[in-house]
Every structure is written in structure tokens, then in C-alpha cells.
Amino acid sequence: xxxxxxxxxxxQSQKQFIDTAIVPLLSLExxxxxxxxxxxxxxxxxxxxxxxxQQFKGRLLVTPPFSYTPxxxxxxxxxxxxxxxxxxxxxxxxxxxxxxxxxxxEGERDVIWMPAIPLxxxxxxxKQRILEDQLKQVxxxxxxxxxxx
Amino acid sequence: xxxxxxxxxQFLTYTITGVGGFMAAGMLxxxxxxxxxxxxxxxxxxxxxxxxxxxxxxxxxxxxVDFSYEQVDAWYKxxxxxAAWVYKNGDEIVALSPVCKHLGCTVNWAGDSAYPDQFYCAxxxxxxxxxxxxxxxxxxxxxxxxxxxxEKDGYLMLGKKFANSFA
Numbered sequence: 158x159x160x161x162x163x164x165x166x167x168x169q170s171q172k173q174f175i176d177t178a179i180v181p182l183l184s185l186e187x188x189x190x191x192x193x194x195x196x197x198x199x200x201x202x203x204x205x206x207x208x209x210x211q212q213f214k215g216r217l218l219v220t221p222p223f224s225y226t227p228x229x230x231x232x233x234x235x236x237x238x239x240x241x242x243x244x245x246x247x248x249x250x251x252x253x254x255x256x257x258x259x260x261x262x263e264g265e266r267d268v269i270w271m272p273a274i275p276l277x278x279x280x281x282x283x284k285q286r287i288l289e290d291q292l293k294q295v296x297x298x299x300x301x302x303x304x305x306x
Numbered sequence: 307x308x309x310x311x312x313x314x315x316q317f318l319t320y321t322i323t324g325v326g327g328f329m330a331a332g333m334l335x336x337x338x339x340x341x342x343x344x345x346x347x348x349x350x351x352x353x354x355x356x357x358x359x360x361x362x363x364x365x366x367x368x369x370x371v372d373f374s375y376e377q378v379d380a381w382y383k384x385x386x387x388x389a390a391w392v393y394k395n396g397d398e399i400v401a402l403s404p405v406c407k408h409l410g411c412t413v414n415w416a417g418d419s420a421y422p423d424q425f426y427c428a429x430x431x432x433x434x435x436x437x438x439x440x441x442x443x444x445x446x447x448x449x450x451x452x453x454x455x456x457e458k459d460g461y462l463m464l465g466k467k468f469a470n471s472f473a
Contacts, residue, residue: 215411
């Protein structure tokens with residue numbers, strides 16, 4: 158599910174089935190030497206989360222990305238977002254990011270860091286295969302959370 | 307001879323009838339054309355999407371066939387990648403949509419090792435027979451949709467979705 162009216166209406170009527178939220182944390186950098194890499198990482202992260210949504214549409218909600226520039230980085234508090242999603246009824250909340258910043262924070266166990274793979278130079282079939290491979294990396298994280306309850 | 311001569315009156319009548327006829331036709335033709343337009347509309351071949359799957363490589367075991375097409379949402383064009391589970395049932399090619407009828411997840415063939423010849427939805431444990439018919443007492447409420455299939459130069463083409471014909 159995405160955060161749009163149609164999906165949210167379905168979410169509200171099927172709350173017992175949709176218990177997982179995926180929150181992309183997206184770093185935007187506009188400096189000349191960083192913007193290309195930053196946009197490539199953004200493209201990868203959005204493609205991957207959209208692909209995860211397609212595979213697990215009926216069980217999880219992919220929220221719009223929480224985007225931040227280096228100056229705003231400290232204003233994003235994953236634990237606060239997590240609390241609000243939990244009070245909305247989500248049992249499992251995962252943050253997905255390509256930004257190393259989040260892996261350095263103590264106690265952030267719900268952040269899944271993925272290496273940004275530059276998709277822009279690939280043709281469609283390769284891109285699809287890369288995304289499938291990356292999906293396989295994250296599936297165990299989801300299934301272990303789902304089976305632990 | 308003289309009684310076959312065209313009088314001025316006759317000449318004018320013929321001319322005016324002729325010219326009037328053309329003018330009337332000129333007005334009526336487009337109207338008729340508009341009225342019967344839906345009938346003349348050519349059925350777009352584009353309803354079928356060519357995949358990269360060779361038909362003679364298909365077997366009884368379902369394989370995932372990816373295909374993509376362009377989708378236009380108002381001003382936003384996007385390339386949509388979709389997939390189908392395709393296998394041979396005797397001589398007939400069966401293409402099933404992988405979209406679970408419960409809440410729209412993607413199902414996988416033999417996704418659960420306990421049921422190696424069923425489609426399995428990892429989200430809530432929904433299961434389907436090979437024909438796409440849902441296994442009772444699992445969450446899905448209906449069978450998987452089927453795709454129309456066609457062949458072009460040995461490659462598989464997929465068309466519109468329709469309700470499962472095995473159910």
C-alpha cells in the first residue's frame with residue numbers, strides 16, 4: 158500500500174492484515190560534488206521500496222519518504238515516527254535508507270541500510286534483476302519479524 | 307433531333323440537382339462517418355504485450371515471465387513492469403496473474419516449501435492450486451486471474467486479464 162486515499166481506505170477496513178510500515182529515509186544533497194550521487198541513491202531507494210510494495214502490497218504500507226538535507230538531518234527522529242505509527246496500529250516498522258548516518262546511531266535496530274546501486278546506467282532487465290536480488294536481502298528481515306509474533 | 311434538345315430550363319434543373327446533391331453529400335458524409343465511427347474503430351493490436359519468453363521453452367512447471375508496458379496517468383507516463391506465471395497444460399498455455407486476490411500481494415510458485423505444487427502468498431499465507439483456484443480456508447476469496455495468451459514469432463504475448471476459467 159502507498160499513502161494515497163484508495164490504499165488508506167483499504168487499510169482502514171483491513172487493519173488486522175496490514176501490520177507493517179516501511180519508512181524510507183532519504184538524504185538530499187545539492188552540493189555540486191554530491192548531488193549526482195545523492196539523486197542516484199534516491200532513485201534506487203524509491204525503486205526498491207516501490208518494488209517491495211508491489212510484492213507485499215497486502216501486508217505493508219510504504220510511506221512517502223522522509224527527506225532531509227544535511228542541515229536537517231538531526232531534525233528527523235525515527236523513534237518519534239515509530240511511536241506515531243505504532244499508535245496508528247502498525248506492529249512492525251522498518252526504516253529503509255541508503256544513508257550511513259542512521260547505522261551509526263546506537264539502538265536503531267529497525268533501520269535497514271542498503272548500499273545504493275546506481276540503476277541509471279542499467280537496462281530494464283538488469284535493473285529488475287538487481288531489485289529482485291536486493292529484495293531477497295530484505296525479505297528475511299520481514300519474515301523473521303512476522304513470524305516472531 | 308430537335309425534340310432531343312436540352313432546354314434552358316432542363317439544363318438548369320439538372321445542374322442545380324447535381325450541385326445540390328454534392329453539397330448535401332458533403333454535409334451528410336461526415337455526420338454519417340461520426341455516427342458509425344465506433345464500428346470502424348480498429349481494434350488495437352497493442353492490447354497484447356510481447357514478452358521475452360519463447361513458447362517452445364515453456365513446460366508444465368510454472369515460470370515467472372516479466373513484461374513491461376507504458377502506462378499514462380494524466381500527464382505522468384511510467385513504465386510498468388508486471389509479471390505472469392506461465393505453464394503448459396497439455397497443449398494449452400496458461401498464464402496466471404501473480405496478484406493475490408486477498409489484498410494484492412505477489413504470489414510465488416512453490417513459495418512455501420510445505421506446499422511445493424501450489425502458489426503461495428507470503429503476506430498472509432494464502433495458497434492457490436496450480437490452476438489458480440484458491441485453497442479453501444486460506445485468506446484469498448477468489449481464484450487468480452488469467453491472461454489472454456497469444457504467440458508471435460515463437461514468443462509469448464500476453465493480453466487482457468480475465469476471470470479464471472478453471473474455477
